[in-house]
Amino acid sequence: MSGSTVPNLNNPPMHTLNVExxxxxxxDTLAVDNVSFEARPGRILGLLGPNGAxxxxxxxxxxxxxxxxxxxxxxxxxxxxxxxxSRMGYLPEERGLYPKMKVGEQLVLFGELKGLTxxxxxxxxxxxxxxxxxxxxxxxxxxxLSKGMQQKIQFIATILHRPELLILDEPFGGLDPINxxxxxxxxxxxxxxxxxxxxxxxxMEQVEQLCDDICLVSKGQIVLQGTLNEVKKRFxxxxxxxxxxxxxxxxxxxxxxxxxxxxxxxxxHAQFQLAEGARPRDILNLALSDVGELIRFELMELPMREIxxxxxxxxxxxxxxxxxxxxxx
Amino acid sequence: MNKMMVIAxxxxxxxxxxxxFILTTLLGPIALIGFFVVVALVSINSxxxxxxxxxxxxxxxxxxxxxxxxxxxxxxxxxxxxxxxQHVLRGDIDGFLVIPDDVSNGEEIVWYSDSGGGSLMNGxxxxxxxxxxxxxxxxxxxxxxxxxxxxxxxxxxxxVQLTQDGDERGNVGAYAVIGGIMGFLLYMAMLIYGSVxxxxxxxxxxxxxxxIMVSSLRPSELLMGKVLGIGAMGxxxxxxxxxxxxxxxxxxxxxxxxxxxxxSVQLPASxxxxxxxxxxxxxxxxxxxxxxxxxxxxxxxxxxxYATLFAAIGSSVEQQQDAQGIMLPVMxxxxxxxxxxxxxxxxxxxTLAVVLSLIPFTSPIPMVVxxxxxxxxxxxxxxxxxxxxxxxxxxIWMAGRIYRxxxxxxxxxxxxxxxxxxxxxx
Numbered sequence: 001m002s003g004s005t006v007p008n009l010n011n012p013p014m015h016t017l018n019v020e021x022x023x024x025x026x027x028d029t030l031a032v033d034n035v036s037f038e039a040r041p042g043r044i045l046g047l048l049g050p051n052g053a054x055x056x057x058x059x060x061x062x063x064x065x066x067x068x069x070x071x072x073x074x075x076x077x078x079x080x081x082x083x084x085x086s087r088m089g090y091l092p093e094e095r096g097l098y099p100k101m102k103v104g105e106q107l108v109l110f111g112e113l114k115g116l117t118x119x120x121x122x123x124x125x126x127x128x129x130x131x132x133x134x135x136x137x138x139x140x141x142x143x144x145l146s147k148g149m150q151q152k153i154q155f156i157a158t159i160l161h162r163p164e165l166l167i168l169d170e171p172f173g174g175l176d177p178i179n180x181x182x183x184x185x186x187x188x189x190x191x192x193x194x195x196x197x198x199x200x201x202x203x204m205e206q207v208e209q210l211c212d213d214i215c216l217v218s219k220g221q222i223v224l225q226g227t228l229n230e231v232k233k234r235f236x237x238x239x240x241x242x243x244x245x246x247x248x249x250x251x252x253x254x255x256x257x258x259x260x261x262x263x264x265x266x267x268x269h270a271q272f273q274l275a276e277g278a279r280p281r282d283i284l285n286l287a288l289s290d291v292g293e294l295i296r297f298e299l300m301e302l303p304m305r306e307i308x309x310x311x312x313x314x315x316x317x318x319x320x321x322x323x324x325x326x327x328x329x
Numbered sequence: 330m331n332k333m334m335v336i337a338x339x340x341x342x343x344x345x346x347x348x349x350f351i352l353t354t355l356l357g358p359i360a361l362i363g364f365f366v367v368v369a370l371v372s373i374n375s376x377x378x379x380x381x382x383x384x385x386x387x388x389x390x391x392x393x394x395x396x397x398x399x400x401x402x403x404x405x406x407x408x409x410x411x412x413x414x415q416h417v418l419r420g421d422i423d424g425f426l427v428i429p430d431d432v433s434n435g436e437e438i439v440w441y442s443d444s445g446g447g448s449l450m451n452g453x454x455x456x457x458x459x460x461x462x463x464x465x466x467x468x469x470x471x472x473x474x475x476x477x478x479x480x481x482x483x484x485x486x487x488x489v490q491l492t493q494d495g496d497e498r499g500n501v502g503a504y505a506v507i508g509g510i511m512g513f514l515l516y517m518a519m520l521i522y523g524s525v526x527x528x529x530x531x532x533x534x535x536x537x538x539x540x541i542m543v544s545s546l547r548p549s550e551l552l553m554g555k556v557l558g559i560g561a562m563g564x565x566x567x568x569x570x571x572x573x574x575x576x577x578x579x580x581x582x583x584x585x586x587x588x589x590x591x592x593s594v595q596l597p598a599s600x601x602x603x604x605x606x607x608x609x610x611x612x613x614x615x616x617x618x619x620x621x622x623x624x625x626x627x628x629x630x631x632x633x634x635y636a637t638l639f640a641a642i643g644s645s646v647e648q649q650q651d652a653q654g655i656m657l658p659v660m661x662x663x664x665x666x667x668x669x670x671x672x673x674x675x676x677x678x679x680t681l682a683v684v685l686s687l688i689p690f691t692s693p694i695p696m697v698v699x700x701x702x703x704x705x706x707x708x709x710x711x712x713x714x715x716x717x718x719x720x721x722x723x724x725i726w727m728a729g730r731i732y733r734x735x736x737x738x739x740x741x742x743x744x745x746x747x748x749x750x751x752x753x754x755x
Contacts, residue, residue: 063544065737082547090544096537101343112335113545157541 014041014194015076015164017062022071024057031057033220039213044197046211050312054220055200059167062198063090075165086115089163093170095154097142103153104138107160114161121160128156132182147174155183159190166190169200184210204305216311224311235302240272240280246292253286263306332546336554337561344562354566358573384413384425389432395461398453417443433465505674508701511624512694516667519631519693522563523639526556527652530643539736548736549729556636563632623700630717631693634724635659641728644735651742658745662690670694677702687713689720727752
């Protein structure tokens with residue numbers, strides 16, 4: 001345990017989350033296999049991975065709901081445990097509130113469980129309900145609220161106690177764009193105030209917008225890790241996006257020429273992955289000869305979505321090959 | 330505030346304000362009183378329909394005039410047995426008696442009715458016939474009626490129980506009734522509050538709130554907070570009822586009067602409650618306060634033991650139906666102890682009663698019954714309570730382990746073997 005400072009609601013102490021060589025086995029599946037990463041204060045770490053990759057298992061260990069079989073997890077130098085639990089906020093993917101309890105009581109309960117006094121919890125609940133334009137819901141039972149409203153309440157319950165570590169699993173699910181923006185601005189504020197944030201999501205646009213760092217897990221292992229910029233650089237500026245009107249015959253011509261692979265297409269949009277040594281201007285020429293109008297032509301970095309797919313299929317492909325070999329032997 | 334207490338407080342407050350709590354607290358006694366009223370009405374009714382009509386074929390020629398009963402009319406049969414038979418079956422009369430020539434020397438009287446040896450035969454009719462035949466014999470033997478009365482005068486018997494501290498107490502029957510009521514209350518309390526805990530745990534898991542909860546406190550704190558909060562609710566409810574019962578103790582006389590068959594205390598079945606109570610020498614018995622203390626102690630002990638186990642079961646399943654199979658081994662001891670309650674009441678110092686009141690899973694009900702009835706040796710109480718405390722610790726330990734795994738496991742219906750594995754691996 002390091003000498004952590006006295007918590008201060010206005011200026012929370014800034015701490016790093018260290019996950020070190022963590023393993024977790026469930027019956028006969030190895031859910032988390034030797035995973036290490038760190039999430040730093042004032043930054044958002046995107047914890048990504050396909051379903052069943054071990055994200056939830058990892059999060060449960062960080063939140064001290066379960067404990068690792070091997071390795072350790074520290075927050076601000078302190079091994080996670082009851083002590084760190086009250087300094088973190090966790091918004092699970094599967095939402096949960098007491099359906100018959102009033103919103104106000106519910107928030108106060110969650111606040112108290114995080115170590116606030118009853119009065120502090122009441123004050124914070126009131127302040128946050130105001131911020132989310134939801135003051136009038138205080139005396140409503142949760143099951144009277146719409147999904148989106150419940151979602152906001154759940155989020156308030158997560159941040160009521162000004163956590164130093166925030167773990168958000170799909171926080172935007174069920175929110176309309178206006179409320180999603182509101183939520184995002186609050187998350188950004190928390191980040192700017194020095195909060196350490198772990199963000200798990202399958203929505204790659206959001207990851208790209210919010211995250212500073214990336215940690216991609218697949219089959220219990222980390223397959224990709226680094227700052228968002230680093231990771232994107234690693235995948236190169238080889239993606240070509242074209243928006244157009246009328247005439248998409250050029251897409252097949254490009255593919256036939258062997259200079260690029262089509263990674264996405266629709267009636268007015270095409271995305272290519274350039275082959276080694278291919279020149280964008282050749283593709284532009286092919287396009288210009290076909291399309292009615294060219295709207296956009298951009299050479300860009302690989303989008304997160306594509307990076308995710310590539311990184312995951314690469315590992316799963318390798319496994320599939322290994323499995324086949326094993327079967328043949 | 331301690332996190333466990335935060336949960337306990339929240340559980341208590343939300344439940345005490347719930348409609349379920351208010352309804353059961355208020356309606357419980359009303360339902361109970363209603364039940365007794367129904368019983369009373371039914372028995373009064375059965376007494377009043379006692380305007381019975383009986384035809385008598387009196388071959389002796391001397392007995393009919395001696396048959397007297399204020400609710401049974403005996404009339405001389407004017408028709409042959411075959412047509413009497415028809416009358417009975419048609420319901421014109423309740424039955425007919427055939428009295429033999431030599432009735433005073435032990436020849437058999439035969440009673441024909443469509444209910445055979447039903448309640449009428451067992452109660453009033455038998456008594457009436459017996460006294461008539463006896464009176465006939467007294468006359469025939471020329472016994473002085475004064476002598477006869479002297480011989481047959483009531484022999485009052487009452488039982489007095491010797492106790493360690495020298496206070497001898499009478500009317501053991503009343504203590505048995507109180508013991509029985511307390512035992513039954515405990516049975517209800519353990520089952521109902523236990524299943525409230527189980528429901529609560531199950532709902533938390535269904536709503537997925539539990540995942541948020543255990544990211545804020547230890548599963549064992551959540552478990553025990555829940556158990557304590559609901560236990561406090563139960564205690565409030567029981568206290569409320571206890572006050573009502575104390576207020577309505579006068580009612581216990583009525584209840585005893587209804588339960589006890591007047592014939593068993595040598596009174597005619599038509600005897601009023603007061604007469605029965607007087608015959609039984611019944612008065613509201615004074616209970617040693619220690620009985621109440623022990624009742625509360627065993628209530629808490631039994632509740633803690635069972636509620637933690639019920640909570641563990643609730644945590645392992647996703648829906649009620651899945652719980653049935655795993656619940657049986659937990660329910661069995663409760664059911665056993667209520668099944669054996671009658672035996673314990675009959676012989677509160679038997680080996681069976683002692684053993685049952687020592688084993689923690691069965692001890693609350695028999696021990697409370699025994700404490701209400703007799704002076705239970707101090708060593709038995711000490712041993713029973715010590716074992717109880719030990720088992721509660723064990724149950725909390727085991728339930729905590731099952732709970733920790735259970736609340737996060739979805740998808741498949743667990744078996745007892747799964748639970749055992751969770752205890753080992755957690």
